[in-house]
Amino acid sequence: MWGGLDPETGVIIDRRHPQCGAITKGRVLVMPVGRGSSSSSSVLAEAIRLGNAPLAVILAEPDDIVLLGALVAEELYGVVCPVAVAGADTYRSLRTGDVVKINPQGIVVDSDGST
Amino acid sequence: MTRQTGVPMALALTDRDRELAAGAFGEAPTIAMRILTRIAEADGAARLIDITSAHVDSCLYHGDAGLDFAERLAAAGGRVAVPTTLNVSSLDLLHPELVHADERLRERGRRLMAAYVAMGGTPTWTCAPYQSARRPEFGEHVAWAESNAIVFANSVLGARTDRYGDFIDICAALTGRVPEAGLHLDENRLARAVFHLVDLPERLARSDVIFPVLGHLIGRATGTLIPAITGLPQGVGEGALKALGAAAASSGGVAMFHAVGSTPEAPTLDAALGGRKPALTVEVDPAALRAARDELTTEAEGTLTAVSVGTPHFSITEFRALAQLIDGRTVANGIEFYVSTSREVLAVVAAEGTLGPLRRAGVDVVTDTCTYITPILRNRGGVVMTNSAKWAWYAPGNLGVGVVFGSLEDCVESAITGRVVRDESVWRD
Numbered sequence: 001m002w003g004g005l006d007p008e009t010g011v012i013i014d015r016r017h018p019q020c021g022a023i024t025k026g027r028v029l030v031m032p033v034g035r036g037s038s039s040s041s042s043v044l045a046e047a048i049r050l051g052n053a054p055l056a057v058i059l060a061e062p063d064d065i066v067l068l069g070a071l072v073a074e075e076l077y078g079v080v081c082p083v084a085v086a087g088a089d090t091y092r093s094l095r096t097g098d099v100v101k102i103n104p105q106g107i108v109v110d111s112d113g114s115t
Numbered sequence: 116m117t118r119q120t121g122v123p124m125a126l127a128l129t130d131r132d133r134e135l136a137a138g139a140f141g142e143a144p145t146i147a148m149r150i151l152t153r154i155a156e157a158d159g160a161a162r163l164i165d166i167t168s169a170h171v172d173s174c175l176y177h178g179d180a181g182l183d184f185a186e187r188l189a190a191a192g193g194r195v196a197v198p199t200t201l202n203v204s205s206l207d208l209l210h211p212e213l214v215h216a217d218e219r220l221r222e223r224g225r226r227l228m229a230a231y232v233a234m235g236g237t238p239t240w241t242c243a244p245y246q247s248a249r250r251p252e253f254g255e256h257v258a259w260a261e262s263n264a265i266v267f268a269n270s271v272l273g274a275r276t277d278r279y280g281d282f283i284d285i286c287a288a289l290t291g292r293v294p295e296a297g298l299h300l301d302e303n304r305l306a307r308a309v310f311h312l313v314d315l316p317e318r319l320a321r322s323d324v325i326f327p328v329l330g331h332l333i334g335r336a337t338g339t340l341i342p343a344i345t346g347l348p349q350g351v352g353e354g355a356l357k358a359l360g361a362a363a364a365s366s367g368g369v370a371m372f373h374a375v376g377s378t379p380e381a382p383t384l385d386a387a388l389g390g391r392k393p394a395l396t397v398e399v400d401p402a403a404l405r406a407a408r409d410e411l412t413t414e415a416e417g418t419l420t421a422v423s424v425g426t427p428h429f430s431i432t433e434f435r436a437l438a439q440l441i442d443g444r445t446v447a448n449g450i451e452f453y454v455s456t457s458r459e460v461l462a463v464v465a466a467e468g469t470l471g472p473l474r475r476a477g478v479d480v481v482t483d484t485c486t487y488i489t490p491i492l493r494n495r496g497g498v499v500m501t502n503s504a505k506w507a508w509y510a511p512g513n514l515g516v517g518v519v520f521g522s523l524e525d526c527v528e529s530a531i532t533g534r535v536v537r538d539e540s541v542w543r544d
Binding site: 007037038039041042043045046048049062064065067068069071072073075076 | 146149150153154157158172175177178179180181183184187260262278279280281282283
């Protein structure tokens with residue numbers, strides 16, 4: 001996220017990213033893993049502070065860096081940005097436009113928006 | 116963190132953990148424990164363990180959320196429970212005139228540094244805490260942030276740290292506790308990838324410059340696998356291992372490596388592998404090393420405007436080597452020459468007389484920060500030369516400058532000549 005997400009707009013700014021220019025604010029961000037510098041925690045927390053963050057983040061593998069950003073923002077600002085790890089099948093099935101429900105038991109995907 | 120596959124892991128807490136969490140030691144450790152326990156559960160850790168020291172990276176300003184967090188903890192009376200050193204900041208407090216950041220950033224940076232000092236952090240302001248008088252010993256569990264410090268602690272010292280960073284570093288420092296996970300555990304420290312150096316010419320094997328290049332190559336190739344390296348001379352020195360680790364940690368996020376015959380957990384390749392077969396085996400020949408070296412230069416033919424060394428922070432040994440190479444000559448007019456280091460090292464080299472001649476030669480020393488994260492370089496119109504693979508990796512993106520990678524000797528000869536000069540012969544077969 002550091003260098004990839006702009007906390008002041010919630011927009012993906014990484015020029016090498018296929019979705020460069022996409023707005024993550026107010027949407028569920030799906031990504032395989034963060035794997036960036038630990039400063040990415042600060043980037044996510046900053047985006048949450050400014051109200052420009054994703055509604056939630058879905059990962060394919062656990063990522064402490066992403067989780068930390070969300071946890072600290074929750075401590076400071078009371079805003080909850082759920083961070084969930086999807087099983088491989090669920091992750092592979094996700095498409096832009098899907099509606100998801102995230103709760104402590106897991107993720108429910110509704111591909112046709114009928115939930 | 117929600118996991119689709121099921122039941123949250125149960126984390127075993129001691130009585131003291133519960134007291135910390137419940138506020139017996141104040142609000143700051145309580146906040147820290149809330150975060151630590153949720154991370155521990157996400158990591159699948161069975162319990163928390165003690166650490167003997169912490170190295171905190173959160174003192175580098177990355178936005179107001181980080182400042183809010185530090186000031187919240189400090190205002191709640193947070194005090195570190197273990198000796199805690201502080202990483203580089205965004206300011207050089209000893210040479211403030213070198214940094215030309217705007218006043219808002221300076222003010223935020225100062226407040227952030229002040230909050231960490233208020234909580235008892237030692238104002239070391241260095242990315243190389245392993246160069247301090249006291250450093251962790253083999254087997255000691257610590258919570259260190261800063262990628263190059265992490266890889267040095269694990270690989271060269273044989274101490275044990277996981278990849279700590281923003282926010283979790285101060286939580287560990289305030290409680291003295293970390294999840295028993297990651298590189299704190301024996302089985303996670305074993306090598307899974309092997310890099311065999313082959314056909315290495317003697318001169319290249321004995322050079323300094325091979326180490327950052329090899330680190331860069333390994334970082335790119337090894338992914339999440341811990342690498343072991345064979346084919347290096349026995350007993351490679353700390354300075355070389357420092358450069359190798361820093362490069363691998365930059366290009367690839369490597370947190371631990373084994374150099375067979377040199378690092379403490381790799382007396383043999385079999386020991387490093389824990390008797391298992393590797394998942395990845397790579398032969399590294401001189402051609403591969405040359406290609407890796409070329410990746411570190413973005414503009415071989417540019418006009419030299421600056422030299423930057425000391426990423427990670429220069430050691431006493433490196434200062435002496437620099438003084439020997441400069442040997443009474445001066446940096447050419449119009450060339451900026453920066454050495455980044457810690458206050459502790461600066462004090463030693465000043466006292467022993469190594470620093471004076473360097474300053475007179477036209478070398479500028481930067482402390483508390485680094486030239487690739489803080490606006491120090493004045494002229495960004497040409498190329499900057501460095502002997503640091505880490506600097507070469509980050510600076511073009513951060514500063515928009517072109518970079519030429521070379522040995523320390525190349526850097527000195529170029530600075531004195533006023534143009535890029537590199538000894539290519541060490542790279543030829």
